[in-house]
Amino acid sequence: MKIAIIKYNAGNTQSVAFALDRIGISYTITDNPEEIKASEKVIFPGVGEASTAMKYLENKNLDQLIPQLKQPVLGICLGMQLMCQSSEENDTKCLNLFDQTVKRFDATQISKVPHTGWNNLTKSKGWLGSEFDNTFVYFVHSYYVPVNPHTVAQTDYIVPFSAAMKKDNFFAVQFHPEKSAEIGEKILKQFLKN
Amino acid sequence: MLTKRIIPCLDVKDGRTVKGINFEGLRDAGDPVALGALYAKQGADELVFLDISATNEGRGTFAELVIEIAAECTIPFTVGGGINSVKDVDRLLKAGADKVSINSSAVKNPDLINELAKEFGSQCIVLAIDAQHANGDWMVYTHGGKKSTDKELYSWAREGEQRGAGEILFTSMNHDGTKNGFAIAALNELGKQVTIPIIASGGAGTMSHFVDVFKEGGADAALAASVFHFGEIAIPDLKSYLRDNDIAIRN
Numbered sequence: 001m002k003i004a005i006i007k008y009n010a011g012n013t014q015s016v017a018f019a020l021d022r023i024g025i026s027y028t029i030t031d032n033p034e035e036i037k038a039s040e041k042v043i044f045p046g047v048g049e050a051s052t053a054m055k056y057l058e059n060k061n062l063d064q065l066i067p068q069l070k071q072p073v074l075g076i077c078l079g080m081q082l083m084c085q086s087s088e089e090n091d092t093k094c095l096n097l098f099d100q101t102v103k104r105f106d107a108t109q110i111s112k113v114p115h116t117g118w119n120n121l122t123k124s125k126g127w128l129g130s131e132f133d134n135t136f137v138y139f140v141h142s143y144y145v146p147v148n149p150h151t152v153a154q155t156d157y158i159v160p161f162s163a164a165m166k167k168d169n170f171f172a173v174q175f176h177p178e179k180s181a182e183i184g185e186k187i188l189k190q191f192l193k194n
Numbered sequence: 195m196l197t198k199r200i201i202p203c204l205d206v207k208d209g210r211t212v213k214g215i216n217f218e219g220l221r222d223a224g225d226p227v228a229l230g231a232l233y234a235k236q237g238a239d240e241l242v243f244l245d246i247s248a249t250n251e252g253r254g255t256f257a258e259l260v261i262e263i264a265a266e267c268t269i270p271f272t273v274g275g276g277i278n279s280v281k282d283v284d285r286l287l288k289a290g291a292d293k294v295s296i297n298s299s300a301v302k303n304p305d306l307i308n309e310l311a312k313e314f315g316s317q318c319i320v321l322a323i324d325a326q327h328a329n330g331d332w333m334v335y336t337h338g339g340k341k342s343t344d345k346e347l348y349s350w351a352r353e354g355e356q357r358g359a360g361e362i363l364f365t366s367m368n369h370d371g372t373k374n375g376f377a378i379a380a381l382n383e384l385g386k387q388v389t390i391p392i393i394a395s396g397g398a399g400t401m402s403h404f405v406d407v408f409k410e411g412g413a414d415a416a417l418a419a420s421v422f423h424f425g426e427i428a429i430p431d432l433k434s435y436l437r438d439n440d441i442a443i444r445n
Contacts, residue, residue: 109385111196114317119195142316
């Protein structure tokens, strides 16, 4: 299987690569449009700040390429947020694959922001399947995508938000499967089945 | 529900874990990669690797080690020790670390927090604060607790949050090494002062100390070293004990 991990300034690129190594999947980390287009599946990682990340994508014309992809594409964390219409993080215009606005969590005395740590999935369905209901995955983020018609799993923190989504060939997770122990590896495998 | 995190901390010098460790089934307890993998398997929620090397050669070894840790480690890990610049952080994150902790360098140059948050995002910037309680005030120390500063714990934590830190790792020097429990009152106050997660460190001795740090101290995570390394508390036992005490814990 030919897997492309999109190369830009995402902080978790290496972690995603190592997670694929651990489950025995080969991949290339690339920003070459032809190589990305020719791969069977694409992983769009993301850790960092939205406007900076979008600038990196624009500089490499990846903002034009990603929406045109036809094979299964998995956005992770900031990758998922960048697939939305826009983000409140420095008022950033994003790729608009999901017609959603990424919002900032309002911190409370009890609920700190960033949402950091292991939290459980609920209402898991679609490509994830109900087997992941109430399993724990690792989150670290200050912005979230509200629950919407594309949501396939939710997590509750301050508000219920989209933990995973899917629209057409675009898959997305807010948590870090590459850092979520055995459950995370199962979820990566689940995506790779598509 | 977001669960409380248990975080073993491994001190690494010249590429080797330093504290005396005796684990069954672990061939080389001095190997940070193997030890980290074992803790992950036992249910640790995160790991911290602290580089205490005193030489440039030692620090170089650590950077190489981070790649090996990242290759093996299925849970998030933070690296700290001797981080001074955007370039240092870039190298460590590219090697596969999930977060970095900064301490002395942030006190010396607070703008570093802003620069790192802007470049890499707040979520991977942990502000580590070592503080000592004396004459009614919690004062911040740097260089592994050796050097006093004119900064006070709560105002420094607030400043760190404003500058973009995503988490505070607070070590009470009064409690560290005593095994008499965490600095509950200070943690409680700190929780009122900032809205970013707090990792409590210093004083873990028994499993009930962990109940106290979450229930009374309001900490989001608890870090400990020797109780885990010397096998005094096994992580699976600790997690089931916490669960029995109605604390949200990952299963």
